[in-house]
Amino acid sequence: MREVYLDYAATTPTEKRVADIMNSTYSQSYGNPSSIHAIGRRAKGYVEEAREIIADYIGADAKEIYFTSGGTESDNWAIKGTAFALKDKGRHIITSCIEHHAILHSCEFLENFGFEITYLPVDEYGSVEISELKKAIREDTILISIMTANNEMGTIQPIKEIGEIAKKKGILFHSDAVQALGSVPINVNEMNVDMLSLSGHKIYGPKGIGVMYLRKGVKIEPFMHGGAQEFRQRAGTHNVTDIIGFAEAVKMLKENDKK
Numbered sequence: 001m002r003e004v005y006l007d008y009a010a011t012t013p014t015e016k017r018v019a020d021i022m023n024s025t026y027s028q029s030y031g032n033p034s035s036i037h038a039i040g041r042r043a044k045g046y047v048e049e050a051r052e053i054i055a056d057y058i059g060a061d062a063k064e065i066y067f068t069s070g071g072t073e074s075d076n077w078a079i080k081g082t083a084f085a086l087k088d089k090g091r092h093i094i095t096s097c098i099e100h101h102a103i104l105h106s107c108e109f110l111e112n113f114g115f116e117i118t119y120l121p122v123d124e125y126g127s128v129e130i131s132e133l134k135k136a137i138r139e140d141t142i143l144i145s146i147m148t149a150n151n152e153m154g155t156i157q158p159i160k161e162i163g164e165i166a167k168k169k170g171i172l173f174h175s176d177a178v179q180a181l182g183s184v185p186i187n188v189n190e191m192n193v194d195m196l197s198l199s200g201h202k203i204y205g206p207k208g209i210g211v212m213y214l215r216k217g218v219k220i221e222p223f224m225h226g227g228a229q230e231f232r233q234r235a236g237t238h239n240v241t242d243i244i245g246f247a248e249a250v251k252m253l254k255e256n257d258k259k
């Protein structure tokens with residue numbers, strides 16, 4: 001029987017071009033980017049090149065790109081890292097009721113530690129209403145997290161406007177753009193975001209690799225503790241192969257945008 005795969009919102013097949021570059025990386029770039037010898041430095045070079053490709057695609061600086069294990073980790077980091085860093089400033093977070101479980105369950109977890117979460121409703125089109133957001137903002141609000149595009153309905157949220165409101169109020173703004181990358185233009189400055197989550201496997205890249213964009217100057221707590229990787233913010237030996245695969249998938253997006 002012929003198998004037809006249509007569930008591209010759940011994941012996309014890894015593109016051959018991505019798989020090919022990953023396969024060659026397995027044998028040629030096995031070094032640890034934290035090692036100071038030539039083989040390590042070569043691997044580090046590939047990681048830094050990938051960081052630049054992804055940064056360039058979303059209008060960020062390479063130093064604002066942190067590699068993670070996927071969208072779930074980036075979302076967890078944004079929510080918990082902000083909460084731990086700003087708990088003395090305030091303990092109120094605003095999100096929406098249609099976020100991915102990586103956001104919703106991170107928020108529920110924080111409720112056990114005295115944080116209060118407002119889960120904004122959405123209108124009949126699945127869109128967050130700006131008037132509801134404005135009503136929800138409090139003196140002690142430290143974070144707003146609203147996804148760029150929904151993974152089930154495809155609704156695109158008014159991110160730029162939400163970001164402007166957050167900026168005016170001095171509240172950090174995170175957006176889960178895992179499902180949006182490749183479908184809508186992503187530019188961190190135009191979107192007014194402080195943090196953004198991305199994932200490789202929704203754009204014909206590998207699974208288990210993601211990115212957290214963290215705006216320069218924004219201080220949140222690291223999520224993984226250990227080595228000094230990722231500017232001391234996300235410990236763990238780099239997943240060089242998947243990082244290269246993710247960057248290759250982003251290169252494909254860029255090429256398609258030009259067509």
Ligand SMILES: Cc1ncc(COP(=O)(O)O)c(C=O)c1O
Pocket residue numbers: 009010069070071072073075100102147149150151176178179199200201208209210
């Ligand atoms: C909107 C959204 N956020 C986060 C995730 C989680 O990303 P990952 O599978 O890379 O952990 C997904 C994946 O389905 C998603 O659709």
